Amino acid sequence: MTRGRGRPRPILERTLASALSGRWHGGANPRDISAFGLLLAIFFFAQAVRVWAGNADSDVALPKFLGAQSCSASSCHGGAGNNRNQYTVWSAHDFHHLRPYATLETARSERLAEVLRIGNPAQNQRCTVCHGPFHTVRSGQLSQAAKISEGVSCENCHGPAENWLRGHTRPDWSHEDRVHAGLRDLRNLYVRANTCVACHQNVDSDLQQAGHPELIFELDGQAVSQPRHWSRSADKPGPQIWLVAQAVAL
């Protein structure tokens, strides 16, 4: 696992730097070199835009989701003691486990799906994007162990674990190192609120007209109702959470 320090500079930056400093190959006309560099830069920029637009080829290596079982060993987060029991709390008490996906198999969801004419709600991304988010992850980015029926799983809040799973227990890793490797910085209230808002803020108006409950987001209230699997010191006082949440929800 590399820690990202001393990472090579982004290719665009290097191309531009070489072009501008005229160090491409010795002897060539610096103007041609700049023009060549510029063309290259445009090419790489176009590639980057393709990636952002989300229609890149599937070989672009996005980190994989590994599934909750990769956190569940009793020496990791599946134990009983403080700070080892996150999996235990989530699987036994959190309504993000099992319930969101099970909801899609209820008669109420069936009725919703009928009105919307979307077939089986448990197999339709209009529903699974929030109720079974592993269903909407591209197949190459989902490990076989990750199950859609997990509902809203660890990595749906904490970020796909492939690049940080091994490293995040290293004693010499700081919180910043983990975040750098892709662990989502949920200690940051703004990041945390945005994570919840993605599923708790808005539901398309046709879903609501079809009978989906209206979604109202209040991080303060919802963060308190979510069975806590973190130490209190990781939390900020209520009013501060509330203010951040309202700002994010605007």
Ligand code: HEC
């Ligand atoms: C990937 C989508 C997703 C994310 C991210 C998510 N939730 Fe949820 N959450 C759901 C779904 C879906 C339900 C409804 C479960 C059901 O009843 O079927 C739910 C239910 C809840 C409930 C119980 C019902 C309610 O609204 O009172 C609380 C509280 C809650 N979530 C809090 C949070 C908090 C706090 C965060 C951010 C730290 C969060 N959720 C992030 C999808 C998500």
Ligand code: HEC
């Ligand atoms: C934007 C995210 C999102 C999408 C998309 C979404 N849901 Fe939900 N759904 C939620 C959340 C969050 C709750 C919990 C609301 C609460 O309890 O306040 C919920 C609650 C429900 C409930 C009520 C559960 C209960 O027991 O009270 C049903 C039924 C439901 N959703 C079905 C569906 C179906 C069917 C679809 C697709 C047509 C769908 N949802 C799409 C986020 C979403």
Ligand code: HEC
């Ligand atoms: C609905 C979103 C959500 C889900 C699902 C979720 N977490 Fe968390 N988790 C949070 C939030 C919010 C915090 C508090 C912020 C922090 O300390 O990073 C947190 C904190 C933590 C912490 C830090 C504990 C501490 O005291 O510092 C660990 C470890 C953790 N979660 C592991 C897990 C594991 C393992 C799972 C799955 C079994 C899981 N989480 C599922 C939102 C979630």
